[in-house]
Amino acid sequence: MSGPTRLVEFSELASLALGTGILGTGGGTHPYLELLNIEKLYQEGRSVRLIDPNDLGDEDLVAELGYMGAPLVTKERLPDPDHICRPVRLMAEHTGARFTAVMAGEVGAENGILPFLVAAMLDLPVVDVDTMGRAFPEIQMSSLVIRGLPLVPFALCDVRANDVLLTRSNGPIAVERIGRKICTEMGSVAATCRPPRRGRDIKAHGVLHSVSRAIRLGAAVRSARARHADPVETILEAEHGLLLFRGKVVDVARRTTEGFVRGVARIEGFDDFESREFQVDFQNEFTIGRLDGQLTVMVPDLLCILDAVSGEAIGTETIRYGQRVAIVSLPAANVLVSEEGLNYVGPRAFGYDLDFISLHERRN
Amino acid sequence: MSGLAPVTEEDLKSLALGAGILGTGGGTHPYLELLNIEKLYLQGRRVSLLSPDALGDDELVAEVGFMGAPLVTKERLPDPEQILKAYRMMERYARCTFRAVMTSEIGGENAILPFFVAALTGLPVLDADPRGRAFPEMQMSTFAIAGLPLFPVALADIRSNEVLVLRTVGPKWTERIGRGICTEAGAMLATCRPPRTGGQIKSHALHGSVSRAIRLGAAVRRARREHRDPADTVLEVERGLKLFTGKVIDVARRTTEGFVRGQAHVEGSEDHAGRLFKVDFQNEFTIGWIDGRLAAVVPDLICILDALTGEAIGTETIRYGQRVRILSLPASRLLTSARALEIVGPRAFGYDLDFVSAHIEGHA
Numbered sequence: 001m002s003g004p005t006r007l008v009e010f011s012e013l014a015s016l017a018l019g020t021g022i023l024g025t026g027g028g029t030h031p032y033l034e035l036l037n038i039e040k041l042y043q044e045g046r047s048v049r050l051i052d053p054n055d056l057g058d059e060d061l062v063a064e065l066g067y068m069g070a071p072l073v074t075k076e077r078l079p080d081p082d083h084i085c086r087p088v089r090l091m092a093e094h095t096g097a098r099f100t101a102v103m104a105g106e107v108g109a110e111n112g113i114l115p116f117l118v119a120a121m122l123d124l125p126v127v128d129v130d131t132m133g134r135a136f137p138e139i140q141m142s143s144l145v146i147r148g149l150p151l152v153p154f155a156l157c158d159v160r161a162n163d164v165l166l167t168r169s170n171g172p173i174a175v176e177r178i179g180r181k182i183c184t185e186m187g188s189v190a191a192t193c194r195p196p197r198r199g200r201d202i203k204a205h206g207v208l209h210s211v212s213r214a215i216r217l218g219a220a221v222r223s224a225r226a227r228h229a230d231p232v233e234t235i236l237e238a239e240h241g242l243l244l245f246r247g248k249v250v251d252v253a254r255r256t257t258e259g260f261v262r263g264v265a266r267i268e269g270f271d272d273f274e275s276r277e278f279q280v281d282f283q284n285e286f287t288i289g290r291l292d293g294q295l296t297v298m299v300p301d302l303l304c305i306l307d308a309v310s311g312e313a314i315g316t317e318t319i320r321y322g323q324r325v326a327i328v329s330l331p332a333a334n335v336l337v338s339e340e341g342l343n344y345v346g347p348r349a350f351g352y353d354l355d356f357i358s359l360h361e362r363r364n
Numbered sequence: 365m366s367g368l369a370p371v372t373e374e375d376l377k378s379l380a381l382g383a384g385i386l387g388t389g390g391g392t393h394p395y396l397e398l399l400n401i402e403k404l405y406l407q408g409r410r411v412s413l414l415s416p417d418a419l420g421d422d423e424l425v426a427e428v429g430f431m432g433a434p435l436v437t438k439e440r441l442p443d444p445e446q447i448l449k450a451y452r453m454m455e456r457y458a459r460c461t462f463r464a465v466m467t468s469e470i471g472g473e474n475a476i477l478p479f480f481v482a483a484l485t486g487l488p489v490l491d492a493d494p495r496g497r498a499f500p501e502m503q504m505s506t507f508a509i510a511g512l513p514l515f516p517v518a519l520a521d522i523r524s525n526e527v528l529v530l531r532t533v534g535p536k537w538t539e540r541i542g543r544g545i546c547t548e549a550g551a552m553l554a555t556c557r558p559p560r561t562g563g564q565i566k567s568h569a570l571h572g573s574v575s576r577a578i579r580l581g582a583a584v585r586r587a588r589r590e591h592r593d594p595a596d597t598v599l600e601v602e603r604g605l606k607l608f609t610g611k612v613i614d615v616a617r618r619t620t621e622g623f624v625r626g627q628a629h630v631e632g633s634e635d636h637a638g639r640l641f642k643v644d645f646q647n648e649f650t651i652g653w654i655d656g657r658l659a660a661v662v663p664d665l666i667c668i669l670d671a672l673t674g675e676a677i678g679t680e681t682i683r684y685g686q687r688v689r690i691l692s693l694p695a696s697r698l699l700t701s702a703r704a705l706e707i708v709g710p711r712a713f714g715y716d717l718d719f720v721s722a723h724i725e726g727h728a
Contacts, residue, residue, distance in 0.1 A: 090530065160533045164541060167453065168526040178525060181544040 005049035005125045008116070008215075010042050015218030016211070020112030021313035022221070022235065023214055023330075025302045027135035027285035028071035028109025029315030034079050038116045041081065046120040051101055053129040053208050056199030061097045062127055063088045064197050066105035066114055068139060068156065068179060069189035070261050071284060072317040074110060077159060077189060081117040087155035087193035088118055090163055094153060097196040103127040105142060105194060107210040108135025108285070109315070114191075126211060133207035133333040134302050137260055137284035139179060140172035141345045143335045144197065147205040151175040155193045158186035172344075184258065207333045221311045231311025232326040235304075242359055244289065244296060245278040245327040246271045246308060252319055260284050261316050267325060278327060280305070282316040287350050289327065300332040300345040301358055331360035367418020368488055371411050371479075375578050376401055379475060382581030384676035385598060386573075386693075387472030388665040390434055390498035390648035392678030397442050397476035404444065404483040411479050414464045414488035416571050419562030424460050425490050426451050427560055428477050429468025431502060431519070431542060432552035433624050434647060435680040437473060440552055444480035446522055447554040451481045453518035453526055454556040466490035466565075468505070468557060470573040471498025471648070472678070477554075492565055493573040496696040497665050499708060500623055500647035502542055503535030506696075507560065509704045510568040514538040518556040521549035535707075547621060570696050584674040594674020595689035598667070605722050607652060607659055608641040608690040609634045609671065615682055623647050628682050630668075630690065641690060643668070645679040650713050652690070661719050663695035663708040694723035 008016070013035060021030035038048075056062070065088055067074065092099060102115045102122070107130035115126045131142035145151060154166040154175050164182050169175045183190040217238055224234040235241060247269040254263035262283050269276040278296075281288045286303040289296050297303050305314045308324040336345050337356065347354040371379075376398060384393035401411075419425070428447055430437065455462065465478040465485075470493040478489045494505040508514055514535035519527040519542060527545055532538045546553045560569075580601055587597035598604065610632040617626035625646050632639035641659070643652045649666035652659045660666045668677045671687040699708050700719065710717040 160537070161531055162533055162537050162541060163529075163531040165528040165530055166526070167528055168524050170523040170525050174523070174525050178527065178545055178548050181548040182527075182541055185541050185544040 004055060005051045008048050008050050010039070012215050013038055013042065015222055016215045017113060017218065018221055018312070019214030019216065019218030020107055020109055022217055022304055022306065023107055023112070023133070023302065024109030024135045024313055024315065025285045025304050026282055026316040027137065028111070029313055029318050031110035031113045033074065034110045034113035034117065037079055037081055038113055038120065041117065041120040048116050048119045049125040050128050050211060051125040053127050053202050053206055056101070056127065056202060058198065058200035060100045060199035061196040062199070062202060063091060063099045063102045063118070064105050064131070064194040065102060065118060066111040066192060067189055068183045068192045070256050071109065071315065072256055072261050073187065073189040075317070077187065079110070080159070081121050083157065083159055084114050084191045085118050085121050086157040086163065087191050088122070090155045090157065090165065091153065091193040091196065094155070094165060095196055099124060099196065101125045101127045103197070103202070104130040104211070105139070106130055106132040106135045107214055108132065111135065112211070112214055127202065128209050128211045129202055129206040130210045131206060133210050133336070135285050136345060138176045140176050141349070143207055143333065144201065144205050145172045146335060146341045146344050149201055149205065150195055153195055154179060156182050156186070156190040158190055162186060180258065188256070205335070207335065225310065232306055232308065232328065235306070235311060235328060239330045240360070241328045241330040243326065244329050245269060245291060246273050247278060247325065249319055249321055249323045249325060252321065254316070263316070265319050267327065283350060284316060286316065288347065288352060295354070297329045297359060298347045298354060298356060299350055300336040300341070301360065302330040302332060304328045304330060329359055331358070367415035368412040371413055373402065373405055376405070378578045378581030378585060379574065380581065381584055381675070382577030382579065383470060383472060383475030385580055385667050385669065386470050386496070386577055386665065387498045387676055387678065388648045388667055389645055389679040390472045390500065392434070392472065392676055392681050394473035394476050396437065397473045400442055400444055401476055401479045401483065404480070409483040411482040412488040413491045413574055416490060416492045416565050416569065419463060419565060421561060421563035423463035423562045424559040425464045425466050425562070425565060426454060426462045426481070427466050427468050427494070427557040428481055429474040429555055430477065430552060431546050431555045433619050434472060434678065435619055435624050436550065436552040438680070440522060440550065442473065443522065444484060446520060447477050447480050448484050449520040449526070450518045450554040450556040453520060453528065454516070454559065457516060457518065457528055458559050460559055462487060462559070464488045464490040467493050468555070469493055469495040469498045470577050471495065474498065475574070475577055489574060490565070491574045492569040492571050494569050496570040496573055496699070497663070498648050502539040504708045504712070506568050506570060506698045507564065508535040509698065509707050512564060512568070513558060516558055517542060519545055520554045525549060543621070551619065570698065587674065595669050595671070595691060598669070598674065598691060602693050604691045604693040606689070607692050608632060608654060609636050610641060610688060612682055612684055612686040612688060615684065617679070624679050626679070630688060646713060647679060649679065651710065651715060658717070658720065660692045660722060661710050661717060662713055663699040664721055664723065665693040665695060667691045667693060692722055694721065
């Protein structure tokens with residue numbers, strides 16, 4: 001292993017889970033079950049070290065991993081570290097790669113924790129990076145893919161003993177299409193491993209330091225709670241975010257279909273937003289928000305719905321009538337809002353005939 | 365003894381005709397595949413048939429076939445390179461040298477596919493198959509019946525998508541996952557099943573399937589030249605039964621979940637005037653009733669032939685007005701054991717029926 005690493009303390013795991021939940025922008029909520037898993041591994045004497053991507057050697061190979069499927073399913077089919085390691089082992093076996101570290105495909109929600117489970121099991125560090133800086137519903141929605149890196153070979157394993165490897169594809173969207181079908185057959189959740197990533201590519205094209213960002217964000221919320229300060233305010237300060245709305249969820253239409261959770265939620269305003277209405281669409285994650293019918297926020301900017309009191313993220317599978325929420329927008333990573341980025345993760349990639357507009361000023 | 369016999373261009377025509385009849389509705393007369401292999405012969409390539417007795421117990425054979433709805437190959441024309449791709453994937457993945465190629469099923473177009481690989485690689489085609497007919501699902505094979513695993517399986521579509529199903533919980537899971545991929549890839553995939561050893565083939569495959577199809581086709585062609593009844597001729601070379609003579613009066617067909625499914629009604633004529641034959645199909649004909657009474661049950665073969673030419677009529681080409689002869693041929697004994705019937709009997713097709721056969725003994 002090249003470069004220094006730092007130990008992630010047990011007490012930081014809860015912050016990581018809280019932070020990844022918020023960055024999940026609805027996809028998977030607070031990863032409570034994954035947190036229990038990693039805490040258990042720590043209690044058994046294992047631990048995880050974090051490495052800065054800039055300290056990776058150019059030729060170091062990193063396993064990029066994550067779940068594919070509908071987050072809802074993992075609430076019944078509990079996460080299992082052995083299962084999540086399987087595609088990583090499969091990839092190593094198939095490509096002959098000797099992995100020096102693991103990384104998250106997406107830092108948002110449960111997929112932000114999965115590399116920690118694998119790292120603890122295989123005794124490898126986690127790279128402080130991901131390919132989204134948030135969560136996205138489809139696998140080609142990745143900074144590495146945006147920059148032209150391949151998505152094959154791609155390994156999928158289910159909770160039984162079914163293992164599938166996509167070895168070639170017609171392009172990243174074909175991997176998503178075929179992978180999604182496999183995933184649906186497997187019960188709408190598969191543990192996956194993407195092609196081995198080189199240190200050089202991760203440094204150039206990854207969304208850097210997103211893991212420590214999640215830990216910092218979670219820690220800020222926890223400290224606000226301890227101080228009885230407003231966690232939502234804390235999040236806005238820590239992340240240069242904007243408050244879009246406060247209100248009560250009054251209607252949710254949700255269906256689990258084609259391996260996704262899709263639907264619409266309506267929120268009735270209170271406080272400064274009395275008698276106004278916010279409507280949000282989702283496909284695993286929240287995609288588009290409208291305030292009184294007026295488009296306010298859209299992918300790839302992060303649309304986060306938080307419990308108004310605790311600051312905890314509310315997910316597309318847990319949002320329900322009566323919840324008091326604050327709706328927040330956080331700026332997307334620059335790579336996602338580039339022209340090539342928007343082709344993969346902009347509103348049109350989600351089926352909306354809209355040009356991307358952002359509420360956030362961007363610094364380069 | 366080399367165990368090799370040359371396959372002539374005349375043999376190919378007979379093979380196509382015979383394979384059509386053994387297809388029992390799945391894939392009809394493989395006209396387009398015949399054109400393809402005739403073209404390869406015109407380019408100077410030749411294929412020999414290898415007797416399974418000439419295989420060493422440890423020598424490996426590649427089992428190839430299409431997976432999908434036969435209807436699709438009428439629009440998406442067969443390409444020898446596509447099936448070669450699946451074969452090469454398996455060769456690379458299993459790191460093995462194959463002694464011969466065999467078909468996944470002797471019925472319908474799949475009978476010709478190993479000839480493509482053989483013509484392009486110089487290997488012989490094995491005179492055996494694991495079905496003695498055609499079946500709609502991958503696990504319906506004497507190898508699976510014998511308990512051999514149905515993995516690894518290589519899948520290739522007409523684009524450049526390639527998938528390896530590396531491990532499954534059981535043959536039905538290979539079918540389920542493979543079918544999902546197949547449907548996404550346009551309901552047609554080239555497949556290469558797990559490498560089979562000479563020993564496995566000698567114990568579990570049906571020997572002489574290819575020469576049987578050639579003999580059957582040759583007899584029908586001879587009958588046509590001699591202006592004799594081709595259906596009667598089929599019964600001279602195959603120990604079968606005449607079930608019905610009549611005209612197709614109704615067909616309900618849909619292409620769904622990667623299959624062609626439906627039902628056809630045939631109104632009796634000649635000896636069967638005033639009677640009605642009803643047949644269900646899922647890629648192949650599965651169950652036949654005469655006047656509501658069970659007359660033929662899968663895995664026995666239901667063959668619907670053009671009354672004049674003896675050409676097989678497939679589930680995708682059966683239509684109003686066709687004058688047909690309907691025959692039943694006995695299934696191989698390897699398909700009618702108690703264990704086999706769990707996999708290829710009527711219950712495997714969703715019918716709450718016990719297998720009953722009109723035949724005294726099965727095909728050897």
